[in-house]
Amino acid sequence: MNVLVLGEHDNVELKPQTLNAVTAARQLAATQAGSTVALLVVGADCAAVAAAAAQIEGVDKVLVVDAAHHRHPLAETLAPILTDLAGDHSVVMAAATTTGKNVMPRVAALLDVQQISDIIAVIDGETFKRPIYAGNAIATVKSLDAIKVITVRTTAFDAAPTGTAAAEIHTLDAAPVGSSKAAFVSAELTRSERPELTAATTIISGGRGMASGENFHLLDALADKLGAAVGASRAAVDAGFVPNDYQVGQTGKVVAPQLYIAVGISGAIQHLAGMKDSKVIVAINKDQEAPIFKIADYGLVGDLFDVLPELSEKL
């Protein structure tokens, strides 16, 4: 079976999540001899991305659609490209990022396929495991469709190594843009010197207990010491302490760093769903009954406004 992976990028760099999706694609390709993995890059002036994609181990070829009207690809313009390529590929795959989640169901419906969302394991060519109910149950599902459309939970697959390979790059014709009913207007992206949440090895998240957005500087100070990313619970985002892209949880970002420090987070099911696969979990909360302590490896009961400065100082 030939697997097509949607490469996610900003026309400059490939997003690290694509590397996790390639590993899942490779596992799927390994279930049948002679299978190949192709990576699709759609963008504008994106030659550097294509070159980087060609160096990913396990990618047999890179397909590139490079045109000015693909500078900000939308589901409406990406889906037909993926759908056309599904003729040569029996699996179409993407990381379960907001981009993958936006475009892949559109592809699946155009192909009359029931998508398999957020896979965490490949059992065989048609059987997968996926979390349901915020990860409180794991379903093993078998796809009855001839073409598989899949999104990949990136925390469940290692990043494919890169730098050694040299896959062929094929440039595809960019179909002219029709009368589009959707148009990109603007993006308001959070700029940060810190690692991206989904790629960070250490994450410090704050919850309602932080009490204000200003208090997040206490987490920043600690994050600087540990080279960590800063995240938040839904309660902190809803309260306006931090922007939406900080949110870790069932419907926000799913993370699995080496170390996750939850500060002033009670531990609602929806938050736990986004971080309980972290290797080591630390909980700092003044309420010793908080559910977060049930999944923490190390719990510290105390006032975060005392604990955080002390932690920053002693590290």
Added chain:
Amino acid sequence: MKVLVAVKRVVDYNVKIRVKTDLTGVETQGVKMSMNPFDEIAVEQAVRLKEAGIATEVIAVSVGTRQAQETLRTALAMGADRAIHVLSDTVVQPLAVAKLLTAIVERENADLVVLGKQAIDDDSNQTGQMLAALLDWPQGTFASRLEITDDQALVTREVDGGLETIRLTLPAVITTDLRLNEPRYASLPNIMRAKKKPIATLSPEDLDVDIRPRLEVLRVDEPISRTDGVIVADVTELIDKLKNEAKVI
């Protein structure tokens, strides 16, 4: 402008679910059920569009068992004008739900469909995008802001890096994210009034849609649970454990 809003009955978000002992699924008998929280946001948005004089009618739709009518009553109590129930006693997967909704949108000549971005039971996050594809409509997913003027929708979307704003030409599909609005509680008079609002019941056959599942669920397991942790006495002990026991700093 006619607005369709899709709602799903799910296990309440506060319930700690249990996997059935025969590993065929999750226990839903005797468990508190509610409207999927993202769908409440969708209903709220549709009702606000009507209150703003943009929508002329709000139609709530649900696919599911007889009990799905309770969820539709909630939508009616929140302010939807009428409801359509597609009755099915078996699980209907997102592609089939999207096909059923497509048929209803075409029957009703709706101009806008608002749905939750994801149901908190199967966590698929597919139906809205699939519906948009089947209708060949543009989509504004994970919306945290929606502004409608004439035949255009300006949608601000919550994306991994922050926010993105797109412009759609109506008709369109919108899926809601958490920050779009805060859903109202239905007042008692509105709950009483909702009892008199009409719910039409259709079958998948009426809509000529094959709802047979394309994903076979082989088994459902409990996730691997974490081993019990320890409570440390102070910051010094925490740092020591992280350095020397866990070796993560």
